[in-house]
Amino acid sequence: MPINKTVSLSSGFLKLFLFSLLLLFKQIILANKKEHTSSLHEKPGVSQPEFISSSAVKQVQKFRKKQPSAQELIEGILSGKTSALSRAITLVESTNVNHLAKANEVITACLPHANKSIRIGITGVPGVGKSTFIESFGNHLTSLGKKVAVLAVDPSSTISHGSILGDKTRMEELVKDPNAFIRPSASGETLGGVARKTREAITLCEAAGFDTILIETVGVGQSETAVHGMVDFFLLLKISGAGDELQGIKRGIMEMADAIVINKADGDNIKKANLAKAEFNRALHLFPTKKSGWKPTTTTCSALTHEGIPEIWKTIEQYVEFAKTNHYFIENRKEQNQYWLLETINEQLKTNFYNHPEIQKLLDATKKAVRNGEFSPFAAAQLLLNIYHDYKK
């Protein structure tokens, strides 16, 4: 037995020795390979030529700075850097699917730092003076020490390339104000897409320390409903007139308003504006009570003379106190979060169905038959749904 032990021991040492030798060789081979890689497969001994100029290197480095990591963006936003904020919003707005994960990472990290602001929706038909109002109102807010972010929801900007907020010349002062951040409407094919991007931009702005978010929209489409679903306070901008200007406003907008502000109440217009104010006041009390319990107010203002602008902010402050006291403020935000969850799901389900090639083939003919009363809408719906589900299996 002792002999056997010695044999097995010495055979063990031999194995260890051979293994060590193997490792040594491997390291030598690897070291050689590394050298090859670093010299771009050129023959060893030949030094790398200096064909990359130093200016080109600088340019590449500059470009790389334009694509910061998610972590860099997050740190930048949380330390209040508007450059990081801008880049993060661009990332969120990107239609490149590869950016989605990074965008979600930034959003998720910002969420705990968001939610500490007042979000105000501002709507009104074109010509009512929205940009001038926001300039005047925004300047008043920054003069009070507020940090103001101005965003927009305007799906039509896909065609007009940013019809609202695009022309920043109307906001001369606010654009230069270091405590203001102005961002034109995201572009996108659908309102749902634009709304998503704007809502995530709110999160980013809040995480960057902006405490007052103004969201502008035009009062002609479905976009006000979307904006109403992402703000705490909804302001309807109007001008005095023969009532004709009301016709441009979509149904139901007046019922959404927490305040109606009659703009351009200056010069000869003051009397007319006061009449309009009285008329809207009478009309408003015919509406059902709002869920918040808040009674909408009607005021006049002039974005030109700044008359009435401070009063609007006071009204909003009163609203916030009122809604925080009766817990509507926080409850409404929770409801809005849930609304966007379900809304996104429902929209996506519809998109998947209506974009399915089999449905696209049949939909127009089915619609036509149903429109003309040749086919029951319910029987036709069932037929299309059955086809869709059979193809999904």
Place this chain on the structure above:
Amino acid sequence: MPINKTVSLSSGFLKLFLFSLLLLFKQIILANKKEHTSSLHEKPGVSQPEFISSSAVKQVQKFRKKQPSAQELIEGILSGKTSALSRAITLVESTNVNHLAKANEVITACLPHANKSIRIGITGVPGVGKSTFIESFGNHLTSLGKKVAVLAVDPSSTISHGSILGDKTRMEELVKDPNAFIRPSASGETLGGVARKTREAITLCEAAGFDTILIETVGVGQSETAVHGMVDFFLLLKISGAGDELQGIKRGIMEMADAIVINKADGDNIKKANLAKAEFNRALHLFPTKKSGWKPTTTTCSALTHEGIPEIWKTIEQYVEFAKTNHYFIENRKEQNQYWLLETINEQLKTNFYNHPEIQKLLDATKKAVRNGEFSPFAAAQLLLNIYHDYKK
């Protein structure tokens, strides 16, 4: 070779003979079996006892009459038999999936004979006097030679077992009128289901020759939107008061109305009713122009004294002429058909998603995280949709 041929021939004849014999035996056996079957396995020669009484046979035949074929229902409806109409509506309302094909057959056959009526939606909060109004208005219509069908959309009737139109005692005269057909609200778990059934009942009533369809609904839920989507004219019933009664009315209802009728304008109430009329008139002109181009009217009436009832019908006649002249009438009906096609699809897509077992497992927790701002609504929606699609594959 000739011998071989003879052998093979004679062997062929033998085979044929044996096969014929087999067939003969089989036929004899089968014939015997048949005799056994027809005598219910009793021994041959014993006659069938008369244990089925003739009265029982008559009862069975009567029962069979209760389940008429689709063709019988269609013929009955088209010849204006209310018994066939009632049965067809019961069939449409059935939740038994076996009835679906038959119901669809009846509906499809009735479609070319429908569409020739005026469909009027009537809404108002409980206490406004809807039943009394319909009794009075319906009697006026039949006195003009109209054939009136009264239907209802009230999803709450599932719980209350027909809260509206259930109590026909308020429509004493109309119930007895051979030119009136009254049918309480279909019951169903969802508004979508109730709406579908009512809309198909309209088709059946029209095919049965009813030229004026009144659809009642309560102005407190989503049901008015559904009714608004299936009628030509939408009438909002109100009573005069301090404005408090308005609060029971859902947002947006006033904007849907083609006419506001202030009911109970009798006795001491007349003055107050006229004041309310003036107030609503003022409010109505603040609303945006309707798609039809029609300017909503405000009138007073008393269902008790019949005062103002004929004027309401005249207003509706004016509307129909107006809307037929500008082609809105037919265009709106086509739009409504399409609306119900898409609405049914969208509702079903949602039902399929939210009832999926995997989604049901995750939805509550996801909602909670999103509500509390721990998770972006958009990222969460994407996650749930991915899970749903993976399970569908």
